Amino acid sequence: MNIPFLGRRRDSPPVRDPEGLAELLSECELLRSQASRAGVQLDDSAASLEALDQLLPRWRDDAEVLPWLGNDAGLYLGTVIVRTVPGAVWEISPDDEPVVRLASGREFDVVTSGHEWAASGVPELSQRYAEVAEV
Known part of the structure; x- marks a missing residue:
């Protein structure tokens, strides 16, 4: 998920407004x-998140909606993690992808998880x- 309007380039400083x-x-x-x-x-x-896991996946029949919903699902997962797991923060990776960094330093690619969930429901x-919360 490239977010070019964030203005990040490899030679520019990272986003300073978390x-x-x-x-x-x-x-x-x-x-x-x-x-x-x-x-x-x-x-x-x-x-x-548990409630989302229970939804009937009607979007899987719509090839146009599926990738957008996958992005949103990943970003929502990241939002829940950042808001509920102590020390978790959003960062933009060197590939201009949003990731969640945990207090331990581990990065979590939530967008990939969102795409997997939207396409197959697994993992929930x-x-x-x-x-992530138990790490």
């Missing part, structure tokens, strides 16, 4: 819309969250 980055990445408009239509309230909690978002 709160602004977190706000931008937490929008997840398509996922929030799909969830709302299904009666699921996304409140940035681990419980909301709540399962990924549990793996």
Whole structure:
């Protein structure tokens, strides 16, 4: 997921406004819309990840929606991690991809996890969250 409007280049300094980055990445408009239509309230909690895991995956039949929903699912997973796991923060990788860095220094590629979930449902978002939260 290349986010060129963030303006990061290899020779430029990293994004210096972590709160602004977190706000931008937490929008997840398509996922929030799909969830709302299904009666699921996304409140940035681990419980909301479990609710997403229970949705019927109607989007899998729409090749145009699937990648966008996968991005949103990954960004939402990252949002929940950053807001609930102490020391977790958003960073932009050298490849201009959003990743979550844990207090331990481990990076977590949430967008890839979101794409896997959107395409097949495996691994579940709540399962990924549990793996990260226990580290």
